[in-house]
Amino acid sequence: MGRLVALSLNRQGYQVTLFDKDDKNGQQSAAYAAAGLLTPLGEAMHCPSNIVAMGFASLQLWPELLASLSGYNFFQQTGAIVVSHEQDIGDYQRLKRFLANNYRQHQQQQLNRQQLSALEPELARRFSQALFLPEEGQIGNRKLLLALKQQLLAEGVNWHCKTTVIGIEHDHLPKKGKLTFKSGNAIESTIESAIESTQMFDLMIDCRGTGAMLSSGNSQCNNAVLKDLRAIRGELFQLFAPDVNISRPVRLMHPRYQLYIAPKGKGHFVVGATEIESADTNPMTVRSAMELLSAAYSIHPGFAEANIRQNVSQLRPAFNDNQPKIISNGNLIQVNGLYRHGFLIAPVVLSQIQEHVGHLLRPTNQVRSAYQYSHLLPITKVATN
Amino acid sequence: MALNIYGRHLDSRLLIGSALYPSPEVMKQAILASGSQVVTLSLKRQNPHEQSGEKIWTYIQEVVKQNQGFLLPNTAGCKSAKEAVTLAKMSRELFQTNWIKLEVIGDDYNLQPDPIELLAAAEQLLADGFKVLPYCTDDLVICQRLYDLGCQVIMPWASPIGTGKGLMNPYNLASIRLRLPDATLILDAGIGKPSDACLAMEMGFDAVLLNSAIALADNPVLMAKAFAQAINAGESAYIAGTMPERQTAHPSTPTLDLPFWHHPEHS
Numbered sequence: 001m002g003r004l005v006a007l008s009l010n011r012q013g014y015q016v017t018l019f020d021k022d023d024k025n026g027q028q029s030a031a032y033a034a035a036g037l038l039t040p041l042g043e044a045m046h047c048p049s050n051i052v053a054m055g056f057a058s059l060q061l062w063p064e065l066l067a068s069l070s071g072y073n074f075f076q077q078t079g080a081i082v083v084s085h086e087q088d089i090g091d092y093q094r095l096k097r098f099l100a101n102n103y104r105q106h107q108q109q110q111l112n113r114q115q116l117s118a119l120e121p122e123l124a125r126r127f128s129q130a131l132f133l134p135e136e137g138q139i140g141n142r143k144l145l146l147a148l149k150q151q152l153l154a155e156g157v158n159w160h161c162k163t164t165v166i167g168i169e170h171d172h173l174p175k176k177g178k179l180t181f182k183s184g185n186a187i188e189s190t191i192e193s194a195i196e197s198t199q200m201f202d203l204m205i206d207c208r209g210t211g212a213m214l215s216s217g218n219s220q221c222n223n224a225v226l227k228d229l230r231a232i233r234g235e236l237f238q239l240f241a242p243d244v245n246i247s248r249p250v251r252l253m254h255p256r257y258q259l260y261i262a263p264k265g266k267g268h269f270v271v272g273a274t275e276i277e278s279a280d281t282n283p284m285t286v287r288s289a290m291e292l293l294s295a296a297y298s299i300h301p302g303f304a305e306a307n308i309r310q311n312v313s314q315l316r317p318a319f320n321d322n323q324p325k326i327i328s329n330g331n332l333i334q335v336n337g338l339y340r341h342g343f344l345i346a347p348v349v350l351s352q353i354q355e356h357v358g359h360l361l362r363p364t365n366q367v368r369s370a371y372q373y374s375h376l377l378p379i380t381k382v383a384t385n
Numbered sequence: 386m387a388l389n390i391y392g393r394h395l396d397s398r399l400l401i402g403s404a405l406y407p408s409p410e411v412m413k414q415a416i417l418a419s420g421s422q423v424v425t426l427s428l429k430r431q432n433p434h435e436q437s438g439e440k441i442w443t444y445i446q447e448v449v450k451q452n453q454g455f456l457l458p459n460t461a462g463c464k465s466a467k468e469a470v471t472l473a474k475m476s477r478e479l480f481q482t483n484w485i486k487l488e489v490i491g492d493d494y495n496l497q498p499d500p501i502e503l504l505a506a507a508e509q510l511l512a513d514g515f516k517v518l519p520y521c522t523d524d525l526v527i528c529q530r531l532y533d534l535g536c537q538v539i540m541p542w543a544s545p546i547g548t549g550k551g552l553m554n555p556y557n558l559a560s561i562r563l564r565l566p567d568a569t570l571i572l573d574a575g576i577g578k579p580s581d582a583c584l585a586m587e588m589g590f591d592a593v594l595l596n597s598a599i600a601l602a603d604n605p606v607l608m609a610k611a612f613a614q615a616i617n618a619g620e621s622a623y624i625a626g627t628m629p630e631r632q633t634a635h636p637s638t639p640t641l642d643l644p645f646w647h648h649p650e651h652s
Contacts, residue, residue, distance in 0.1 A: 255547055278438045280437035320413070
């Protein structure tokens with residue numbers, strides 16, 4: 001989210017400095033450990049309705065956003081498939097009932113084996129029925145991170161990578177806020193020896209996800225709202241399975257997780273994701289690996305011979321209501337709690353940030369009485385002490 | 386009437402799980418709406434060695450305190466007595482409680498408790514001073530053995546965890562109630578609807594423990610209220626004493642004023 005915001009604000013003529021604890025490839029981010037699914041209906045049963053609405057709004061916004069990144073070309077909106085094994089058919093029926101009752105305005109098609117075969121022939125060998133959600137899509141999250149890197153460099157954004165923010169002192173506008181950071185090495189064990197610096201800014205936008213949890217306990221940050229922020233562990237696999245021909249994201253009903261297989265082209269698949277209420281940053285557990293891989297194999301036997309290219313575990317930031325928040329506090333804006341919906345809702349979040357930054361820094365340009373997506377994602381305003 | 390478990394009085398006879406809710410906030414509202422004073426918590430997958438789930442544990446503890454209740458750690462996911470005992474001891478250190486909901490799973494497909502390992506774990510934990518609430522099948526002999534070991538509370542299943550199939554074998558459950566009149570019996574797992582919980586309470590069970598039926602409802606908060614009401618209704622019905630079933634109809638109003646051709650034998 002931070003890179004997207006930095007690029008967009010830079011394009012709007014603001015002088016942007018991006019602080020990033022990661023390297024330029026972004027492999028420590030929650031965005032890296034994702035699948036890039038744009039499946040609002042697939043998520044609908046486990047999230048509030050405003051997230052679903054933001055997901056559909058974002059599906060409209062992504063193409064233009066992606067088109068502005070040179071060399072990026074992976075946006076797919078050919079629908080998603082939901083399947084279930086016989087023992088989990090109750091969960092499948094529940095999802096169908098829920099979507100029919102609550103999202104009737106969006107397309108939902110119950111498929112028999114023949115119809116499924118027409119869409120995804122290799123799924124029809126194992127499943128006699130499926131739910132087809134034609135409006136759903138996906139993007140390539142890692143391709144997007146690389147494209148953002150190229151674009152940020154090409155457009156000359158001042159980018160401090162491998163730099164950890166350790167303090168934020170905000171104040172009333174138009175006073176400046178102070179950012180304290182350590183650069184040189186983002187690895188926490190060595191950060192003590194890194195050089196500490198400070199810099200003043202008109203406005204600071206904190207998009208650090210779970211990284212903001214530590215410094216929010218710091219008195220310099222002075223913002224109690226992030227006390228509700230928690231980490232949720234998610235694990236996923238990157239597989240190379242040339243024997244598997246599935247073209248759309250597939251969701252498998254499971255009693256505990258939202259399991260999916262996201263085809264990324266040329267035999268590459270993402271299989272995810274566990275969802276564990278834990279801030280554990282250790283590598284993937286055997287149990288998670290077995291659950292994810294057996295789920296993949298149960299969908300398509302071709303996954304038995306897949307190469308495991310990578311297993312990833314990462315923490316997603318979430319507030320107690322699992323709602324994203326944009327918190328405005330003087331010259332500090334905190335964007336956090338995107339949970340498992342980062343790519344799903346990013347364009348709407350970005351739009352809200354852009355409008356709010358404009359409102360704060362260029363108030364004379366602001367003509368709209370309310371921001372475009374305030375009904376879906378209101379800005380939370382906190383009074384500065 | 387208050388429920389008494391291991392000497393602790395509780396106003397609510399509904400024990401509730403803390404998994405599978407759409408969000409912690411919804412869980413909080415559901416727990417508060419249920420009035421439940423005992424909230425179970427699974428540690429197994431949260432890397433308890435490094436206390437990685439501390440944030441959510443603290444959150445649940447704060448919620449349950451609002452109902453004047455307490456947290457009941459469980460050993461969900463354990464498959465041997467050794468594993469369960471280790472996790473119970475870890476829970477005791479983390480939460481400063483010697484209460485444990487003991488689960489030892491014997492079968493991955495239906496999550497059926499392993500009676501052999503369960504008895505072994507219960508014996509060790511009781512000897513170590515734990516207040517053990519064992520989750521078991523509706524097998525009378527297993528329940529009897531657990532009670533004989535010293536478990537004051539026995540928690541037979543209604544049906545396999547998360548199935549929502551309700552009371553699959555009412556005869557077995559009634560037998561356990563009849564044969565263990567002094568044990569505190571809590572029906573645990575498999576409850577799908579408030580009517581299932583009500584039925585268990587009408588049969589004389591002391592309380593009901595459930596999770597999925599509330600967490601997976603379209604409106605968990607409303608469902609939590611529904612369960613609280615159903616359990617109160619069932620408990621009241623049990624105390625009130627239900628009428629006996631009869632084979633023939635008995636009119637509840639006098640029929641002397643009916644003309645004779647309206648009497649059943651002339652119709």
